[in-house]
Amino acid sequence: MPTTEGTPVTDKHVDTPTHPDADWWRQAVVYQVYPRTFADADGDGLGDIKGVTSRLDHLQGLGVDAVWLSPFYPSALADGGYDVDDYRDVDPRLGTLADVDEMIHEAHQRDIRVIVDIVPNHSSDRHAWFVEALAAEPGSPARERYVFRDGRGPDGSEPPTDWMSHFGGPAWTRVPDGQWYLHLFTREQPDFNWDNREVRDDFLRTLRFWSDRGVDGFRVDVAHALAKDLSDPLRDLGGRHPDALTELPMDGSHPYFDREEVHEIFREWREVLDEYDPPRSAVAEAWVANSRRVLYARPDELGQAFNFELVRAAWGAPQWHVVVDESLSAAQVAGASATWVLSNHDVVRHASRFALPAGTDLNAWLLSGGTDPEPDRERGLRRARAATLFMLSLPGSAYLYQGEELGLPEVADLAPEDLQDPIWERTEHREKGRDGCRVPLPWEKDGPSFGFGASDRPTLPQPEWFGDLSVQAQDGVEGSTLELYRDALRLRRELQGDESLQWLQDGEPTRTLHLRRSTGWECLTNFSDAPVPLPAGEVLLASGPLTDGELPGETSVWLRR
Numbered sequence: 001m002p003t004t005e006g007t008p009v010t011d012k013h014v015d016t017p018t019h020p021d022a023d024w025w026r027q028a029v030v031y032q033v034y035p036r037t038f039a040d041a042d043g044d045g046l047g048d049i050k051g052v053t054s055r056l057d058h059l060q061g062l063g064v065d066a067v068w069l070s071p072f073y074p075s076a077l078a079d080g081g082y083d084v085d086d087y088r089d090v091d092p093r094l095g096t097l098a099d100v101d102e103m104i105h106e107a108h109q110r111d112i113r114v115i116v117d118i119v120p121n122h123s124s125d126r127h128a129w130f131v132e133a134l135a136a137e138p139g140s141p142a143r144e145r146y147v148f149r150d151g152r153g154p155d156g157s158e159p160p161t162d163w164m165s166h167f168g169g170p171a172w173t174r175v176p177d178g179q180w181y182l183h184l185f186t187r188e189q190p191d192f193n194w195d196n197r198e199v200r201d202d203f204l205r206t207l208r209f210w211s212d213r214g215v216d217g218f219r220v221d222v223a224h225a226l227a228k229d230l231s232d233p234l235r236d237l238g239g240r241h242p243d244a245l246t247e248l249p250m251d252g253s254h255p256y257f258d259r260e261e262v263h264e265i266f267r268e269w270r271e272v273l274d275e276y277d278p279p280r281s282a283v284a285e286a287w288v289a290n291s292r293r294v295l296y297a298r299p300d301e302l303g304q305a306f307n308f309e310l311v312r313a314a315w316g317a318p319q320w321h322v323v324v325d326e327s328l329s330a331a332q333v334a335g336a337s338a339t340w341v342l343s344n345h346d347v348v349r350h351a352s353r354f355a356l357p358a359g360t361d362l363n364a365w366l367l368s369g370g371t372d373p374e375p376d377r378e379r380g381l382r383r384a385r386a387a388t389l390f391m392l393s394l395p396g397s398a399y400l401y402q403g404e405e406l407g408l409p410e411v412a413d414l415a416p417e418d419l420q421d422p423i424w425e426r427t428e429h430r431e432k433g434r435d436g437c438r439v440p441l442p443w444e445k446d447g448p449s450f451g452f453g454a455s456d457r458p459t460l461p462q463p464e465w466f467g468d469l470s471v472q473a474q475d476g477v478e479g480s481t482l483e484l485y486r487d488a489l490r491l492r493r494e495l496q497g498d499e500s501l502q503w504l505q506d507g508e509p510t511r512t513l514h515l516r517r518s519t520g521w522e523c524l525t526n527f528s529d530a531p532v533p534l535p536a537g538e539v540l541l542a543s544g545p546l547t548d549g550e551l552p553g554e555t556s557v558w559l560r561r
């Protein structure tokens, strides 16, 4: 319960889980819900908060520790809700604050914590502050909350710098009085000026607002972009957007990504998060190199930062070995716990990534409607299941994305007229975007929108074959991906050890990775196509059928000796 004096708390809003434990997040399984496509309770074709509540039994049965909700705030959906009009309210199409209170309460009843998404780099252009800024004079305090500058060239008609938007096109848009404002994402997502005290205070207020309502943690969107060097003259960058994981300077000298000053902001946030009992958790989304990323996860900052290395690593024992070793040691140096991700709302689902030859250009594949190259779906699912058991055996937290427990592949053949991701238009159709992993979930074998809701026109169209992968089609079916996830999450709770890991394979790995946790729990993953001998021990779970004394190719097994 919040303990700070002055924090407005009422009993109604305080709803702590039944087993408060300050460190629950260090080795948790967190399930990401993309609210607009998870479950639609009111039948308007768009997922909503009551839909989430209605499906909490599914999440409890799955065995997750927490649910992370992508933004459900009022938004014009210029970027799937990551364009926020008001950080302390709910999109009326998705429900009300009372619905969120109820969802939190019902989740806690089931021992599921709730994490909400905070989008501090930018608001939407409909946010009251941005509307005020547009109406105000250049140089006014209202404009100071964002990043407004005069343009270059004799009449100021050139953007202030050559900075590019992450979604294509220039990162500056001109307003009628001639000034330009900065938006690292779409033009509907103006960047805040984090040098401004009012901006900082307002986000502290938002953290308290949700914490007071019983939210257990925060996912921090684009955490590495908040602090910017806005001293004039602004520096040009060569007209391209850097690949944040590989091309950023390691000394914090980029003008808007991963600057040293960003850590002051999160130290201030930690003080607020620690006002609560148990302290609220936080996880940074920071697409920067390992050694820089873990700085966001230091104990006096956010505690965790997403590690996207498994999203990028090609399938193979040597590569995954390096990823795990480097990620664990980086986390250890920072005093953070490790995190693992195979899929989320921004990337091609891993059952499809693993179905494609190594090195496939995923955007080109999406543009081909998912046909060139032709995915090997069986292989993709086999590898996805093996990868899941491997990931879930690692120390630290695993972040699952809605639908991966069904083995869903990417819906790669969405028609151009159905696409909603701003990437499609902003790149002038050169990039297809992220809609294919955001298609509404199939809950039932048939019926309107396969049980997503009563409407037969869900917000994105579902393919015919979705029903075969639905929760209903897999529930209680031996060997289904859903039952594999349920077994794995149940066993993981029982077998969980400290945050260390010991490798058991000899020398440099080539085909297999074999690890042991402090409780004697082992995971052996065969990355090759050919079977390998099964070690001695009691088999607890396998990602595919085992043959006599052997572990088939592209399969993982959990053992105990």
Ligand code: GLC
Binding pocket: 079, 082, 083, 119, 185, 221, 222, 285, 345, 346
């Ligand atoms: C993060 C979100 C992504 C969004 C972007 C801009 O990367 O995960 O979905 O488009 O931030 O807010």
